[in-house]
Amino acid sequence: MPASPAGRSPVRLVLVAIAAFGVLVGLGTWQLERLAWKEALLARVEARVHGAPQDVPAPAFWPTLTREHDEYRKVRARGHFDHARETLVYTVRGEDAAGPLKGQGFLVVTPLIRADGPPILVNRGFVPSDRRDPASRAEGQVAxxxxxxxxxxxxxxxxxxxxxxxxAQAIFYRMDPADIAAARGVAGAAPFVIDQDAGEAPGGLPAGGGTRLAFPNRHLEYALTWYGLAAALVGVVIAVLWSRRKGRANEVERRS
Known part of the structure; x- marks a missing residue:
């Protein structure tokens, strides 16, 4: 005789639970893999940030630049600032930002005109909203x-x-060198920006060295969450099966 629906139900429950368990464990394992990747990234960034500055990549290498291999590399370049084409990028510096300046303001992005290569946009650093006018920080407009x-x-x-x-209206919220170069007519500009080091502007403004290097790293927490859910699922299934078994045993006892 075919098994009754009640008899098939525990089997179906176990099969569904096994599939869900596999998914949860897989998600936890994926988060552990992401944790290893993130820790390797942090180690690379730390080494680059504190390394000796190297000459900026030559234009021939610009198409091959990647975040994994080139982001946060310490570089240097020589030239003169084209202050007439300075651009302001809106930002907000939180309490965890480096330096004493906090709150709303702008990142000052200025083309560096070079004799030995195409121009490069330089993020010279942060200025508060009340110092957005270059005339209010004339000492920092180095010649x-x-x-x-x-x-x-x-x-x-x-x-x-x-x-x-x-x-079109020279309003920027995101650091995109292509957008900025096009708006300011900086032909042939590099596809990257240099975040200038702290202390390089006379008078202290713009305040450089504010690159945010905090990377969220909660992958271990997420992995433990997924593994915890998998363990909880096992506990729930065991409890359900035990309850059904006990219920059947009581039913048989009552009938006997």
């Missing part, structure tokens, strides 16, 4: 040839939480 050292940064990725840039 003549300078050597810039800082971190190589590729374009910021778009985010739902950051408004889109409006190059």
């Amino acid at each position: 003549g040839e300078v050597e810039v050292t800082g971190l190589l940064r590729l374009p910021e990725e778009a985010s739902w939480f950051v408004p889109a840039n409006n190059p």
Whole structure:
């Protein structure tokens, strides 16, 4: 005789639970793999940030630059700032930001015109909203040839939480060298920005060295959560099966 629906139900429950258990364990294992990747990334960034500055990559290498191999590399370049084409990128510095300046303000991005290569946009650092006018920080508008050292940064990725840039009106919320160069008519500019080191602007503004190096790393927490859910699932299934078995035993006892 075919098994009754009640008899098939525990088998179906176990099969579904096994599938769900496999998914949960797989998610936990994936998070552990992400943890290893994130720790390796942090180690690479730490080594790059504190390494000796190298010359900026030559234009021939620009198409091959990647976040994995080049982001946060310490670089240097020589040239003179084209302050007439300075661009402001809106930002907010939280309480965890380096340096004393907090709150709303702008990142000052200025083309570095080089004699030995195409121009490079330099994020010279942060200025508060009340110092956005270059005239209010004239001491920092350095003239003549300078050597810039800082971190190589590729374009910021778009985010739902950051408004889109409006190059036509020179309104920027995201560091995108292509947008900025096009809006300011900086032909042939590098596809990256140099985040200038701290202390390189006379008078203290713009305040460089504010590159955010905090990377969220909650992968271990997520892995433990998934593994915990898998363990809880096993406990629930065992409890359900035990309850059904006990119920059948009581039923048989009552009938006897």
